[in-house]
Amino acid sequence: MEKLDELGVHVDAQLFELAFTHRSWAYENGRVASNERLEFLGDAVLQIVVTEHIFRTYPLMAEGHMAKLRASVVSSLALAEVARDLGLAEHIKLGRGEVATAGDNKTSILADTTEALIGAIHISGGSKGSERFVQSVFIPRIANSEAEGSYTDFKTSLQELCAVRGWAPPRYEITGSGPDHMRVFTAVVVVNGSAVASGTAPSKKTAEQKAATSAHRMLAEPADA
DSSP, rough: HHHHHHHTTTOOOHHHHHTTTOOOOOOHHSSSOSSSSHHHHHHHHHHHHHHHHHHHHHHTTTTTEEEEEEEEHHSSSHHHHHHHHHHHGGGGOOHHHHHTTGGOOOHHHHHHHHHHHHHHHHHHHHHHHHHHHHHHHHHHHHHHHHHTTTTTTTHHHHHHHHHHHHOOOOEEEEEEEEEGGGGGEEEEETTEEEEEEEEEEEHHHHHHHHHHHHHHHHHHHHHHH
């Protein structure tokens, strides 16, 4: 696999094949071993590497936000996206029923295969190999998710922060520009009587969320520190 070659990660040939052996294929071929045990291991390896990275990289982030950030990159949808980006579908061995229903494009199967591959890498190359693979594939996704603030509802978080500080709820001032088919909105969030941050996006809701994300980070850091 190209990504493994780039990283210099070696995977035992039998384990590599096993990582892509779905239980439907295993059942139809004499009930041989499937990738489920590797999936179990890979899930644990993925969780610890991603968790440690978030813990070390964002020292001021609250526990609840760390959990949501982690969930955004290890969810089934996120793992299936990783599988598609790496082209894992072409290697998956499926039973006839799954082949007939496009199983190689199902979120659950793709996500499970990603975890199984991580498990196979871990068994073959140890923690260094699996850590290198997970970091290479997932750290950019963690950074993107954190930068976008899409992993949690910062509008709610900002409102809760204002309540704790004894301030009035945040207020959003929206302006729009551009033609109807290319409308862009800018939201300025006012907290405790002052304009704290702004966000720009094609929709009012997203612009408000971006403004709230920036405002929450600015206001929460002194208290957390």
